[in-house]
Amino acid sequence: xxxxxxxxxxxxxxxxxxxxxxxxxxxxxxxxxxxxxxxxxxxxxxxxxxxxxxxxxxxxxxxxxxxxxxxxxxxxxxxxxxxxxxxxxxxxxxxxxxxxxxxxxxxxxxxxxxxxxxxxxxxxxxxxxxxxxxxxxxxxxxxxxxxxxxxxxxxxxxxxxxxxxxxxxxxxxxxxxxxxxxxxxxxxxxxxxxxxxxxxxxxxxxxxxxxxxxxxxxxxxxxxxxxxxxxxxxxxxxxxxxxxxxxxxxxxxxxxxxxxxxxxxxx
Numbered sequence: 044x045x046x047x048x049x050x051x052x053x054x055x056x057x058x059x060x061x062x063x064x065x066x067x068x069x070x071x072x073x074x075x076x077x078x079x080x081x082x083x084x085x086x087x088x089x090x091x092x093x094x095x096x097x098x099x100x101x102x103x104x105x106x107x108x109x110x111x112x113x114x115x116x117x118x119x120x121x122x123x124x125x126x127x128x129x130x131x132x133x134x135x136x137x138x139x140x141x142x143x144x145x146x147x148x149x150x151x152x153x154x155x156x157x158x159x160x161x162x163x164x165x166x167x168x169x170x171x172x173x174x175x176x177x178x179x180x181x182x183x184x185x186x187x188x189x190x191x192x193x194x195x196x197x198x199x200x201x202x203x204x205x206x207x208x209x210x211x212x213x214x215x216x217x218x219x220x221x222x223x224x225x226x227x228x229x230x231x232x233x234x235x236x237x238x239x240x241x242x243x244x245x246x247x248x249x250x251x252x253x254x255x256x257x258x259x260x261x262x263x264x265x266x267x268x269x270x271x272x273x274x275x276x277x278x279x280x281x282x283x284x285x286x287x288x289x290x291x292x293x294x295x296x297x298x299x300x301x302x303x304x305x306x307x308x309x310x
Contacts, residue, residue: 044080044094052076059108066103074103081112089119100129107136118145123152140167144178148185156186177204177213181220188224197224215245219252226259235259 052075053060059078063071077099084092096109096116103109114129127149130142147162162168163183171179180202187196200221204213222237238259241252 044077044098046076046080050076050079050083052079054079055082062106062108063103065106070102074099074106074109077102078109078112081116085116085119089116092116093120093122105136107133110136111142114142114145118149118152121152123149127153140170141175143167143171144175144182147179148182151182151186151189156189159183159186173204173211174213177202177217180204181216184220184224188227193224193228197221197228200224210244210246215241215250215252218244219250219255222252222255231259 052072055075055078063074077095080095081092093116096113099109100113110129110133114126117126130146134142147159150158159182163179168179184196184199187199205217218237218241222234226234238252238256245252
């Protein structure tokens with residue numbers, strides 16, 4: 044696949060660059076450039092990112108960072124069976140648990156929310172950092188919703204992190220998920236309160252909390268260019284947020300069924 048002239052490969056994280064030092068110099072440069080393209084495209088063009096990740100994988104499948112990038116590209120493209128396989132491979136190579144929440148969300152994508160809940164209760168969760176534990180809580184709540192356990196999803200999201208007034212990288216998403224779960228059971232006033240709190244914490248616009256809040260307030264947005272009067276909410280893509288994002292909404296991972304296999308997740 045073509046690499047733009049402005050991509051040098053030097054843009055990648057220093058830790059990834061260090062991993063690539065095990066490769067011959069020219070090969071390492073080619074892999075690095077493809078990884079840069081994955082990072083550049085994954086939000087706006089997941090299929091394009093996936094294509095570059097496959098090139099990197101063919102060139103350096105024994106490099107953990109490459110397997111991880113391939114996993115995230117497959118995840119963003121809703122190829123959950125493939126993503127899970129790549130995340131497992133990366134985990135075997137590194138021995139870390141950092142990918143545990145996204146692996147669990149892949150199980151949700153494959154239609155196995157019970158497996159995701161099993162992973163949420165596994166010892167690996169205690170080894171995650173705070174961000175990882177919050178992510179795991181979001182996945183577990185989404186799994187509860189997948190199973191129709193709406194009240195349980197609300198309880199799952201109730202936590203010290205949700206109650207805290209301090210704003211962390213995960214705060215907006217956690218508040219959004221809680222608001223959405225409340226709305227799902229008809230607790231509209233509380234949902235509005237938490238969507239408003241999500242807006243306060245969403246400094247980089249990573250959620251559509253402001254739009255959801257406006258919808259609850261009965262505000263309609265019209266396109267100033269065509270004057271059609273179409274509500275923006277009707278034209279939003281179904282997956283409005285990128286990975287780390289990459290979610291159907293912030294209480295669910297952005298997943299569906301890609302016809303993957305039934306292979307068990309790593310313990």
